[in-house]
Amino acid sequence: MAKKHAILAHGDCDGVISAFLYLKHFMPDAYPSHISLGFTQPWRATAEVNTFRIDECSSLVLLDVAVDKELFSHLVNYVMSGVSVLIIDHHYTSSMWIEKLKKLGVRIIWDIAPSTPSLMVSKLSITLNPYEEILVRVADVCEGSECNDNYITQLSDKVKLSISIDPGDIEFMKEIVDVLMHGGCLESFKKLEVKYRKAKWLLNKLVNIASERAIDMGSVLISGFKEAETRIFAGLFGIAATEIARKFNKDSIFVRKEEGKIVVTIRSQRGLALSYCKAVTSHFGGKYGGHREAASATLPDMNLDEVIKALTTIVNQVSESGIRDMSRYGI
Missing domain, CATH: 3.40.50 (Rossmann fold)
Structure with a gap:
């Protein structure tokens, strides 16, 4: 062969x-x-x-x-x-x-x-x-x-x-x-058009949900999603996080539960996405990747509310130190 x-x-x-x-x-x-x-x-x-x-x-x-x-x-x-x-x-x-x-x-x-x-x-x-x-x-x-x-x-x-x-x-x-x-x-390509129309409808719904439930940290918005919601909205979280960041002119963090893991999706207008990811994986374990403006982290399976609670502290630490010295987080 x-x-x-x-x-x-x-x-x-x-x-x-x-x-x-x-x-x-x-x-x-x-x-x-x-x-x-x-x-x-x-x-x-x-x-x-x-x-x-x-x-x-x-x-x-x-x-x-x-x-x-x-x-x-x-x-x-x-x-x-x-x-x-x-x-x-x-x-x-x-x-x-x-x-x-x-x-x-x-x-x-x-x-x-x-x-x-x-x-x-x-x-x-x-x-x-x-x-x-x-x-x-x-x-x-x-x-x-x-x-x-x-x-x-x-x-x-x-x-x-x-x-x-x-x-x-x-x-x-x-x-x-x-x-x-x-x-x-x-x-x-007709199949692309069909998928797009369905995705557009779901994206608008996801952006509305994320806006309504977001925890406002001043310069950062944090929204959490249960596993059932993750299955519904699939791969639209990154796009929705970008829309939220642009709409409110703030960094946007989505935390969602998936089967066997927690996924954190981040969009940062201030270029702190990797700093947030580095900090959250240092705290919980896991791995991360991406760019300064857009990144994601995959964490071990755990309670969603615990992750969100810890993120409120981590976000403040990164926001205060990250702009002055991003090297503190190895970025």
Whole structure:
């Protein structure tokens, strides 16, 4: 059996567009028969990597997937088995692993960039067609960049929400890539439109709920969600946290209970998201990743109210010290 190229991308707007661009410009002849394509979320990235059988992989490419200690340790197995590993990523937390990855023999392309597609264009000298240029701008907007072009913002909204409503729908993400690989445009992809309409309705409901129950800490709003609500709103929490932060011009923290864990989603206008995450994982354990403006932490399973109560103290400590000295929290 011929070995395949394994590609694992973040299962969001940014990651899906990254996967398309990489396949289109670097592996067009290998798609789809010699490609194993997967999408993941930060908390399960290592588990997803392990679904690729080392003896069946000729290469492994990680796109828009933040590196942490657990993922790094598993990449060692691939490199030691002779599998070529490439990482293209713009998450701030990946930067602390660059030198270790290079020593291991992993090729890593990292820099601060609006999105991973933007990073690919700047570092890999990709020549884009007009629609691909639009998709890169869409990825940038999905990641938080400002844009005055209504067409771009509307398309970004549709792609982001249609993916986020069910972050476990890997087949849908693969369908988006396939549509693009065959020269199609997302505006005419009917399944995307259907998912978007449902997601938009749920997002508005989630923003209203979060606003009503938020604990106001002055410069920070904290909202908690039970496990049943997590199942209803799925992957919309990050988008809703961003909307809350912009609406009230405050940092927004969502704490939600999922099966077997607590997830903390943070959006910070003041660039303190990683500081909050570092502090909360130092207190409870767990891991975190992301950017200064947008980050998340996964904590061990525990009582939701206890986490929220502790966060009120942690938030004050970080808010008071973080602006003066972010290095106190290792950021």
